[in-house]
Amino acid sequence: MSATRNPTDWKSDVMQKRIARRYAAERRFKLMGLFAVMLSAAFLAFLLFTMLGNGLRGFTRTEIALQVDFPASPLLLDPANITDQGLVGANLPMVTSEVAKKALGPDADALLSPTAWTSIRDAIKADPKILSRTETISVPASTVIDLAAKGKGSPQAEAAVARLKQQGVLSTGFNASFLTGSDGTDPTQVGIWGAFKGSLLTMLVTLLLSFPVGVATALYLEEYARKSWWTDIIEVSINNLAAVPSIIFGLLGLSIFLNFMHLPRSAALVGGMTLALMTMPVIVIAGRNAIKSVPPSIRDAALGIGASPVQVVFQHVLPLALPGILTGTIIGMARALGETAPLLMIGMRAFIATPPGGITDPATVLPVQIFLWSDEVSKGFVEKTSAAIIVLLVFLLAMNGLAIYLRNKFEKRW
Helix, strand or coil, rough: CCCCCCCCCCCCCCHHHHHHHHHHHHHHHHHHHHHHHHHHHHHHHHHHHHHHHHHHHCCEEEHHHEEEEHHHHHCCCCCCCHHHHHHCCCCHHHHHHHHHHHHHHCCCCHCCCCHHHHHHHHHHCCHHHHHHHHEEEEEEEEEEHHHHHCCCCHHHHHHHHHHHHHHHEEEEEECCHHCCCCCCCCCCCCCCHHHHHHHHHHHHHHHHHHHHHHHHHHHHHHHHHHCCCHHHHHHHHHHHHHHCCCCHHHHHHHHHHHHHHCCCEEHHHHHHHHHHHHHHHHHHHHHHHHHHHHCCHHHHHHHHHCCCCCHHHHHHHHHHHHHHHHHHHHHHHHHHCCCCCCHHHHCCCCCCCCCCCCCCCCCCCHHHHHHHHHCCCHHHHHHHHHHHHHHHHHHHHHHHHHHHHHHHHCCCCC
């Protein structure tokens, strides 16, 4: 027989001090949590402020207006035969330099981008009739002038900018070529379209490979596989694969797809296959959890009215589990989109100046493009790198937003 316990004296000094200590500990815990949230928000705000501060300038470009007297220029070009080959031999760089020196002075070559002549070439291709008249064409300024026009140049460059503004030939506006161009050596001419298209093709290959295999694996493990040591090993392996560092998958892709299967190097096909290996375990885990969440009563009801096990799975369980599977798939794809290490291992760090036309063409992706630009010496690539990061973040936010929309639209509650 246990001894009778006396009731707690909550009003005693000892108990009051103990209660006060408990409340104090709770207040400290709440303050620590609030401090953690504020610290995280401060880091996030600093990241966004830094990215936007540097990156928004990457979407603009400084241009200089040149008045080109085509009939008087020493242009080696037949107006009746405008071809790409003819434009290559038309001596456009020299003509551009002479026109610029005549209009801006002897230091004009330092004011213009080394590829400024391509703007004149594009103007001729767009309208060959300008060869018979004088035309004003805006060409990109050099990196030094571009930075000075945005308030980050040297005193000499800022003086040159002031002189150009006084002449009324300098302008800064939206840089459309940044969204439509590809990689280059001149920061005033580079763009992200080539890397963006490479990312889209790579993600397409990743999705086509990882989604059906991952969903089929999740269905088999949840609906058909019997519990045994073999299925236990498979489950543990899949859970461990989801946490393996991504560079390991890069080494795997290098060994299998390039060294053994001899697939094309630096192609979206190999990149997508490598990222599919990394994304598949995530889809399997998300798919199994979504399938588990379907109530057993759904299966019992379908079987009760005469449906076969296959009909139960594909006509009842899978449609109800699909929102959770799609959410896990898109989150896995978003993770794959931001990966750099496995793609570096399979050689997707080559200089690609032309957007890929298919999944076997040489290509690069946005994270690798950002990595390559961040390693450039020219200061002009700093803001281009931040601008590319903004594009990548917008891409990732769009994918996560799609996942949230699909989950809310198709989610069923029981």
